[in-house]
């Protein structure tokens with residue numbers, strides 16, 4: 303029996319809450335996810351997918367509701383603890399890769415390790431291994447501007463998983479990519495799930511992506527159906 | 528601290544070189560401006576001090592006690608103080624008050640009269656120059672020769688007609704070759720042929736007539752006495768020590784003062800200069816602080832997204848803040864260093880070749896160590912505040928707002 307690694311109850315997010323026309327982006331969402339599960343979040347543009355992911359990944363604070371990640375009630379965490387939690391327990395892949403332009407491929411991936419004060423002698427081999435896993439051997443010294451979109455997204459994934467997060471989030475990671483690059487990314491994520499039992503929650507609008515996913519949930523107007 | 532330094536280093540190294548150069552250039556200019564204003568004031572003050580020290584008082588000056596006319600054993604005393612290691616040279620002089628007359632048409636009419644401050648100075652024409660360099664300020668004719676009798680050199684202010692002077696009257700244009708009459712306070716009159724005209728820009732000196740000691744001794748009936756002994760030191764800052772050393776030489780019994788005491792008058796002007804300089808420095812630092820603030824603020828606004836990314840990853844805020852502080856302090860210190868070098872090796876080097884012609888001397892901007900220290904401290908504070916405030920303001924923002 304697999305255990306729940308993520309539990310969400312009655313999650314509400316309202317933007318412009320004090321204005322005359324508040325935006326109800328999430329209207330009481332319940333959701334669970336098991337360890338090693340690859341879940342796809344689908345829904346029309348503006349249905350609240352990104353908002354939902356931001357709340358789960360602790361990039362934002364929900365208006366109300368309960369979120370439990372890896373057994374921790376995250377509403378009780380201080381600002382500082384949330385940062386540490388993101389660093390150690392969560393990984394996030396942005397649609398636009400979000401790499402630091404002045405750091406090369408290797409340094410971008412090493413960033414979370416450095417933030418955890420791990421010494422280079424300890425993380426070096428892991429980075430070499432991860433670079434191999436995302437298929438970018440030999441590109442270590444390239445700056446993000448010297449990489450294609452697909453390659454940048456692979457660096458972004460490598461950076462997100464270098465600290466072995468319990469849950470990996472990805473918000474439309476293939477939206478800016480051509481079909482081939484997108485396939486590489488989806489296959490890479492599937493491999494992470496199969497080989498390393500990685501839990502992944504991904505937002506996608508590609509119907510085709512369903513074949514990689516264990517489960518798909520649909521969001522409409524801030525609610526699951 | 529490793530990550531902040533690493534981030535600052537990489538972002539500077541691989542960041543936009545154009546904006547980096549512009550940022551540093553602006554900071555350089557601001558610091559240069561701060562130093563420059565100050566150095567002009569210090570330069571003027573130093574010019575005045577130098578003029579007094581180099582042409583009038585030396586670093587230490589020995590004079591007779593108030594109730595005595597001359598220093599009696601002048602030669603003996605000179606020999607004694609010459610032995611101190613820090614003494615570069617010593618000269619003893621004899622002086623007398625006098626009134627000068629210039630009978631321009633040699634007909635006893637229209638006689639110009641000058642009784643300015645300088646009087647007549649009798650010097651050892653062979654050696655005085657080693658201590659008080661009048662020789663190189665002679666711009667017409669020549670300097671005095673050893674033991675020359677009947678000749679004199681005259682200061683430009685007394686001679687008249689050689690540029691601005693603080694005296695309301697003068698001899699209305701004495702030329703080399705002219706003869707002037709000098710009426711000494713003891714009643715004796717002498718005629719001197721003017722062999723040279725000098726201008727030190729120190730009006731106490733430029734209002735004097737200089738003859739040889741031999742000449743003046745014959746007027747005053749003196750032999751080995753001196754009116755003043757001027758001592759030049761290797762190091763101006765040793766003057767206080769020199770005074771106390773000299774005072775214990777055979778219980779001197781003379782009036783011994785250093786340049787610092789002699790420049791009372793200059794001091795009060797220096798003080799007001801220091802005050803104006805200080806005010807300008809504070810204003811300059813506030814402007815510098817604002818410029819640094821704006822520069823770094825713009826820099827950070829351009830890097831909001833990176834701040835957001837790092838926060839999203841979970842990099843602790845203190846690391847992010849520190850990396851931008853290091854960045855800002857790097858700009859600030861490089862700006863300061865380059866600004867200083869530019870001041871020292873461009874501005875000052877230029878003015879050393881082309882000093883500004885001030886009434887009291889040739890002015891070269893001068894950086895006082897204390898002002899430099901103060902400017903560095905103020906600029907560093909400005910750099911710190913200017914880096915810290917915008918950084919903390921941005922770093923505290925919500926991740927998603929920064930990422931947009």
Ligand SMILES: Nc1ncnc2c1ncn2[C@@H]1O[C@H](COP(=O)(O)OP(=O)(O)O)[C@@H](O)[C@H]1O
Pocket residue numbers: 317318325326327345346347348349350351352353354
């Ligand atoms: N920061 C924000 N301020 C105000 N409204 C927002 C903000 N972010 C998202 N919204 C609104 O919330 C709703 C859901 O947005 P989002 O989660 O981005 O949808 P999706 O990712 O599914 O396209 C939309 O109506 C959007 O306009």
Ligand SMILES: [Mg+2]
Pocket residue numbers: 351352353
């Ligand atoms: Mg979205």
